[in-house]
Amino acid sequence: MKIVFMGTPDYAATALEAIITAGYEVTGVVCQPDKPKGRSGALAACPVKECALKYGLPVFQPERIKRAEAVEELKKFPADVFVVAAFGQILSEEILTMPKYGCINIHASLLPKYRGAAPIQWCIVDGEQETGVTIMQMDAGIDTGDILFTRTVPITKEETGGSLFDKLSRAGAELIVEALPKIEAGDFTPQKQDEAQSNYARMLKKEDGEIVWHSTAEEIERLVRGMNPWPSAYTFYNGKQLKIWKAEALAESTNDLQPGTISGIGKSGFDIVCGNGILRVLEAQMEGKKRMSAVDFLNGRVLAVGDRLG
RNA sequence: CGCAGGGUAGUGUAACUGGCAAACAUGUCGGGUUCAUACCCCGAAGAUUGCGGGUUCAAAUCCCGUCCCUGCAA
Numbered sequence: 001m002k003i004v005f006m007g008t009p010d011y012a013a014t015a016l017e018a019i020i021t022a023g024y025e026v027t028g029v030v031c032q033p034d035k036p037k038g039r040s041g042a043l044a045a046c047p048v049k050e051c052a053l054k055y056g057l058p059v060f061q062p063e064r065i066k067r068a069e070a071v072e073e074l075k076k077f078p079a080d081v082f083v084v085a086a087f088g089q090i091l092s093e094e095i096l097t098m099p100k101y102g103c104i105n106i107h108a109s110l111l112p113k114y115r116g117a118a119p120i121q122w123c124i125v126d127g128e129q130e131t132g133v134t135i136m137q138m139d140a141g142i143d144t145g146d147i148l149f150t151r152t153v154p155i156t157k158e159e160t161g162g163s164l165f166d167k168l169s170r171a172g173a174e175l176i177v178e179a180l181p182k183i184e185a186g187d188f189t190p191q192k193q194d195e196a197q198s199n200y201a202r203m204l205k206k207e208d209g210e211i212v213w214h215s216t217a218e219e220i221e222r223l224v225r226g227m228n229p230w231p232s233a234y235t236f237y238n239g240k241q242l243k244i245w246k247a248e249a250l251a252e253s254t255n256d257l258q259p260g261t262i263s264g265i266g267k268s269g270f271d272i273v274c275g276n277g278i279l280r281v282l283e284a285q286m287e288g289k290k291r292m293s294a295v296d297f298l299n300g301r302v303l304a305v306g307d308r309l310g
Numbered sequence: 311c312g313c314a315g316g317g318u319a320g321u322g323u324a325a326c327u328g329g330c331a332a333a334c335a336u337g338u339c340g341g342g343u344u345c346a347u348a349c350c351c352c353g354a355a356g357a358u359u360g361c362g363g364g365u366u367c368a369a370a371u372c373c374c375g376u377c378c379c380u381g382c383a384a
Contacts, residue, residue, distance in 0.1 A: 039380090041312070240315095243381090285381090286380095287314095287315075287380080287382085288314080289316075289322095289379095290316095290380065292322070293321090295321085295322085295336075296323095296336085299335050300324090300335075301323075302323080
């Protein structure tokens, strides 16, 4: 079975490598154009491109895959199926029906929940107990196609966006390798998504990481984990950005202090009053400084009880 | 050459209008107090101040170059 793979980040690269390693013939790899990265502004290849180059596969990086010339280019790659994972561009109807088996997507959630661009982070922020990966037959909507195969992955209390990304990448890679032969053999039963159960995980913006201290300590703690490593949960102190990398929610009653006030400075961290409960910060990073443990952070004695954040 | 902050004892910071033995916190080691401890007290070790060069009687501090780190923007 000939495959054209479409994807961009690590999540997709893991699946691509698994497909290649499993022995499938990948005739082409499509990913987003190289983008400037880091302070130097140098162009950098995405993980999928790097993987493709490593195996000497042809790479196609269209600005807009919907354009006629891009579609023509795409037709040059022989394929029985397009496998898509976090590609970052919407496919047109013409592309969706191009290969014999259509387009198969590896989505990082248990559909119909968390359709959209950032399912991994949002399900942590929402406090879900479990998530997973879904392999679906793509249709014109955004993550609305029929479900073919799924795999569940539990979300731990320590889970971060980054760690869950890794887990789902591996789960997705394993599942697609198991699914491909079944798809070729017609050994599966498409299942319609229950629209009533669906919700949408919109793309993350930088501002989604800003901490609202009126929220509960639990909610903020989940935000800290979900936004790690990007865009990261942050607040402000003395006009400078302060990122919170790790924290724990304490059930302690909040006196009558305003949310965002530092209520205590201890051995392992410092406590901040929330709308309900207290957030104990264990790892933080001041603008321009390195990420460090709260112990190190406190040694510089920048903070004082009563100071306000936000 | 996108904007900006920073590189000082193991770690985090101070001093940076040039000149007291480079300060503080924490950590480490030794000792003491205690039934005991993450508490407390006393003491010690630990820094050629990123690297190279320059100005000067004198530089962490000023100038030039270079390497690295970080936030923002992309």
